[in-house]
Amino acid sequence: MTMAEPEYAFAALADPTRRAILRILRKRDSLTVGALAEEFPDITRAGVSAHLRVLRHARLVEEKRSGKYRVYSLGPNRADEVVKFLSEVYRQSLEDLQNPRQDEG
Amino acid sequence: MGDLVLTAERSVAEPLASAFERFGHASGGGWLFGLSCDVVAPGAVVRFSMPGPASQAPIQSTGRIVEVDSGRRLVLHQESPWRSRVVLTFDPDGAGTRVRLRAVLADDCVPWLMRASGLEVPEPAEFGRAVRVGVLLPLSGAAGVFGRAAHNAGELAVDELNADGGIRGVPLRLYVGDDGTNRATARREFIRLVDLVGCDVVIAMTTSESMAAVRPLAEARGTLLLHAPASEGGPAGDRIFYLGERPADQLEHSVPLLMAETGGRGWFIVGNDYSWPRSVARAARRVIDDAGGVLLGERYLPFGCQDFTAVLTAIQATGADHLISALVGTDAVAFERASFAAGLRARVRTIAMLVDDVCREHIGDDAATGIWSVLDHFTALDDVDNQRLQRRWRQRFGLFSPPLSSTAKSVYDVVRLYAGAARAARSVDPTDVARTLRISRGRAGAMLPRVLGEPRRTCIAEAVQGGFVVREAPA
Numbered sequence: 001m002t003m004a005e006p007e008y009a010f011a012a013l014a015d016p017t018r019r020a021i022l023r024i025l026r027k028r029d030s031l032t033v034g035a036l037a038e039e040f041p042d043i044t045r046a047g048v049s050a051h052l053r054v055l056r057h058a059r060l061v062e063e064k065r066s067g068k069y070r071v072y073s074l075g076p077n078r079a080d081e082v083v084k085f086l087s088e089v090y091r092q093s094l095e096d097l098q099n100p101r102q103d104e105g
Numbered sequence: 106m107g108d109l110v111l112t113a114e115r116s117v118a119e120p121l122a123s124a125f126e127r128f129g130h131a132s133g134g135g136w137l138f139g140l141s142c143d144v145v146a147p148g149a150v151v152r153f154s155m156p157g158p159a160s161q162a163p164i165q166s167t168g169r170i171v172e173v174d175s176g177r178r179l180v181l182h183q184e185s186p187w188r189s190r191v192v193l194t195f196d197p198d199g200a201g202t203r204v205r206l207r208a209v210l211a212d213d214c215v216p217w218l219m220r221a222s223g224l225e226v227p228e229p230a231e232f233g234r235a236v237r238v239g240v241l242l243p244l245s246g247a248a249g250v251f252g253r254a255a256h257n258a259g260e261l262a263v264d265e266l267n268a269d270g271g272i273r274g275v276p277l278r279l280y281v282g283d284d285g286t287n288r289a290t291a292r293r294e295f296i297r298l299v300d301l302v303g304c305d306v307v308i309a310m311t312t313s314e315s316m317a318a319v320r321p322l323a324e325a326r327g328t329l330l331l332h333a334p335a336s337e338g339g340p341a342g343d344r345i346f347y348l349g350e351r352p353a354d355q356l357e358h359s360v361p362l363l364m365a366e367t368g369g370r371g372w373f374i375v376g377n378d379y380s381w382p383r384s385v386a387r388a389a390r391r392v393i394d395d396a397g398g399v400l401l402g403e404r405y406l407p408f409g410c411q412d413f414t415a416v417l418t419a420i421q422a423t424g425a426d427h428l429i430s431a432l433v434g435t436d437a438v439a440f441e442r443a444s445f446a447a448g449l450r451a452r453v454r455t456i457a458m459l460v461d462d463v464c465r466e467h468i469g470d471d472a473a474t475g476i477w478s479v480l481d482h483f484t485a486l487d488d489v490d491n492q493r494l495q496r497r498w499r500q501r502f503g504l505f506s507p508p509l510s511s512t513a514k515s516v517y518d519v520v521r522l523y524a525g526a527a528r529a530a531r532s533v534d535p536t537d538v539a540r541t542l543r544i545s546r547g548r549a550g551a552m553l554p555r556v557l558g559e560p561r562r563t564c565i566a567e568a569v570q571g572g573f574v575v576r577e578a579p580a
Contacts, residue, residue, distance in 0.1 A: 010109065010212045010214070010215045010216060011212070013109060013215060014108060014109045014110075014212075076225070077224075077225065078219070078224050079215050079219055079224070079226075081222075081224075082158070082215050082218040082219050082222065082224070083109065083215060085158050085159075085218070086109075086111060086210065086214070086215075086218070087111050089136075089155055089156055090111040090112075090113055090206060090208050091111075091113045092135065092136075092156070093113065093135050093136055093137035093138070093206060094113045094114070094115035094135070094137075094204055094206055095113075095115065095135070097115055097117055097124075097127070097135055097138055097204060
């Protein structure tokens with residue numbers, strides 16, 4: 001098999017938890033792992049850290065040190081905007097079904 | 106690496122049967138239900154236009170219906186500009202219908218949209234030694250219709266070569282850039298493939314316009330650049346090769362043959378407005394003149410043209426018996442469909458310069474029937490090598506995928522040509538490979554006429570229901 005071109009951003013964004021992390025960071029600017037983990041009661045703190053590693057690798061989030069804490073904020077990679085756009089486009093495809101154009105028939 | 110899954114759900118007041126019926130017929134009813142296809146049946150090709158990211162043009166897409174369970178379920182494979190699988194299910198919901206959509210987007214989707222939006226995409230990590238083969242091809246724009254088959258052809262060639270030991274034990278790896286059928290995107294993707302990915306060769310399956318745009322970049326970098334499909338060619342360069350059919354190769358035999366069949370003399374030329382169609386016209390004028398015909402008119406249209414009323418009126422006004430079409434991709438599709446709808450197919454015989462198996466599918470069985478196409482390859486060629494290749498193609502990509510058309514075969518051939526030369530040269534240094542391409546015999550032998558600038562093989566085929574019938578094929 002041909003190896004596909006690895007696209008970190010894509011792999012990172014394919015996961016719904018990671019997309020949720022990006023949504024939260026978009027609203028709240030920067031957060032510690034602990035604060036992020038509180039938003040995901042079903043996932044362990046180590047699990048959230050693992051997701052953050054993937055997001056960091058894809059440069060979707062950035063990690064900075066603040067005193068003894070590490071804080072996370074949105075990174076330079078804006079692939080999340082593309083996924084948001086795509087979700088909207090596919091959602092719209094059915095919304096239009098509700099409103100058939102007046103000039104039909 | 107997971108797939109990106111998007112879902113949507115909607116309840117509509119219509120009963121199930123009529124909601125299902127609207128698929129492919131709802132004029133203006135959204136990009137998915139409003140897609141254009143001749144029939145809603147497995148294997149049928151579709152074209153649709155998705156909204157583009159903010160302030161950008163809609164995304165012209167192609168695909169294929171792969172499953173129809175009438176009144177219950179529809180499955181669609183998007184083929185360009187990225188790959189996705191869209192499943193629509195229909196369930197009764199009171200007197201109305203609940204429609205659910207599940208779209209599984211392949212990993213080429215997000216990077217494509219990011220690049221189209223001017224966003225940076227992280228480049229792949231290095232993983233082991235490899236010979237990097239870049240292929241620049243159109244997955245969007247007017248020629249986007251050719252892209253998926255060409256992409257698949259590159260994959261198949263690379264896989265087969267790797268199964269055969271790669272290049273002296275080093276595997277080939279394929280990297281694809283979408284030139285968007287425009288010069289600026291072609292340049293951007295060429296630079297990415299060469300400067301960021303580090304490709305050892307770039308194979309361009311593009312319009313000659315895109316080729317002309319990237320050629321100076323290749324010269325400045327010393328890149329080996331191989332142009333694969335039909336073209337007017339270009340000035341010889343140390344590491345630049347134009348390997349496809351030339352207009353004269355395509356027209357010298359077909360023009361007199363068609364005139365003998367119709368008994369008519371009058372010709373009209375229509376093409377997109379760039380160098381290749383103009384070059385087609387130059388070759389056509391000479392060939393028509395030699396054959397005792399007369400050129401009655403010519404028209405050149407910008408890419409993306411959808412209204413052909415004026416040109417169809419002009420063709421009819423001249424009373425031409427024959428037409429040479431050098432329109433590209435979706436422009437050729439739209440023109441041939443309009444031509445058929447206007448009743449021209451019966452009165453004016455067409456030689457199409459770039460209607461390969463992929464393009465014919467999109468024109469549609471009815472609208473395409475009777476068109477002559479002159480290219481070096483058709484899926485219908487009955488030689489044993491082609492039949493074996495067609496079997497491997499279908500085994501690899503399935504029944505419901507684009508055919509191994511002439512443009513796609515040009516990529517397959519040129520990847521193999523490159524590998525043959527690199528193996529013989531015992532090097533992937535572009536100078537060594539280029540030198541070997543010029544002098545080598547053996548594995549690359551079948552492609553040598555192309556490299557050496559001799560006339561290319563062309564076959565004359567006529568579109569019929571379901572494909573082409575090859576009328577003339579040189580031995």
